[in-house]
Every structure is written in C-alpha cells, then in structure tokens.
Amino acid sequence: MFLFAAALISLPGSVAEVVSPSGRYSVININRDQAPNHALWIEDRRTKFKRKLMTYNRHVDVGWSPTSQHIFINDYAESNEADCILFDVKARQILSVSALLRDQFQAWGIAGVGHRYVRCTTWQQSSVAVTIMAYGTAKPSGFERRIILDPLTRRVISVR
Numbered sequence: 001m002f003l004f005a006a007a008l009i010s011l012p013g014s015v016a017e018v019v020s021p022s023g024r025y026s027v028i029n030i031n032r033d034q035a036p037n038h039a040l041w042i043e044d045r046r047t048k049f050k051r052k053l054m055t056y057n058r059h060v061d062v063g064w065s066p067t068s069q070h071i072f073i074n075d076y077a078e079s080n081e082a083d084c085i086l087f088d089v090k091a092r093q094i095l096s097v098s099a100l101l102r103d104q105f106q107a108w109g110i111a112g113v114g115h116r117y118v119r120c121t122t123w124q125q126s127s128v129a130v131t132i133m134a135y136g137t138a139k140p141s142g143f144e145r146r147i148i149l150d151p152l153t154r155r156v157i158s159v160r
Contacts (some may be wrong), residue, residue, distance in 0.1 A: 020068035072120035
C-alpha cells in the first residue's frame, strides 16, 4: 500500500511507500527479520532508479516538502534520542539537524543531557520547522525550542 504524503507518515506501519506531492518520487520502507531491521529507499518513479537513504532501528516519521525536492525523516533511534535527517532529492545529500546544531546545543547547555529529541514537524515553503526538547540531570526542568531552518543554506532563520 502507498500514500501520497501531505503530512507526517510513521513507519513501519500499514503504509510501505510514501509518494511525494508531485508523484515523481517515493520513499519505500523495507522491513527485515535481521538487523538492521528497517531501511528506507528513495525511488524516482519515472526512471525507476532506487537509492538507499538509511537504515533505522525503531521507527521514523517521513515528511515530503511541498516541492518534492526535500524529505525530512525523524529517526527515533533510542528511547532517549531522536534526530531529524534532511535529504535533498536533487543533490542527493543527507544532513543531520543535530549535527548541524551541535554548537548551538553547547550554547543552550543541552549537549550532554540524558534525553534529547530533535524533530522536524512541518514544511513552511522551502524551510522546515524543528522542535528541540531536552531534559535530564543537566536540565531537570526541561528545555524546548522551536526553530525554522533553511535546508539549502543550512541556516537557522528563527528561534522561539
């Protein structure tokens, strides 16, 4: 079963293929009994060219940009960690939002906290909204920021 993605789609689940808004590309989820248990592939539905995007352990959310040129993937790797991975379809480049924000995490004092979740939530034109939540002994009362990130320039546009 496949779905044209206008919203976040969680995998694994009842849907195995998430089609871009233009219909040209799809993200395909493959489940296996051996580790790594899950893999995401991208396919150009016109040329049938496929490329492996990533493997994952637990579950992910997939969100296509309205232009079908970018994908974000929220990888819930551990119970205390999540990262948003951005993929540029044309350039075939992958970017970890956590890696991009590493220096900012130091400034915010959340670099070594026990629980850190970096989730992309929605596309806003060509930019992506990101929520960062953290808590642990270093931040017992918790921490939350919402940012807008431009994946092309790799710059934070706004912080709330």
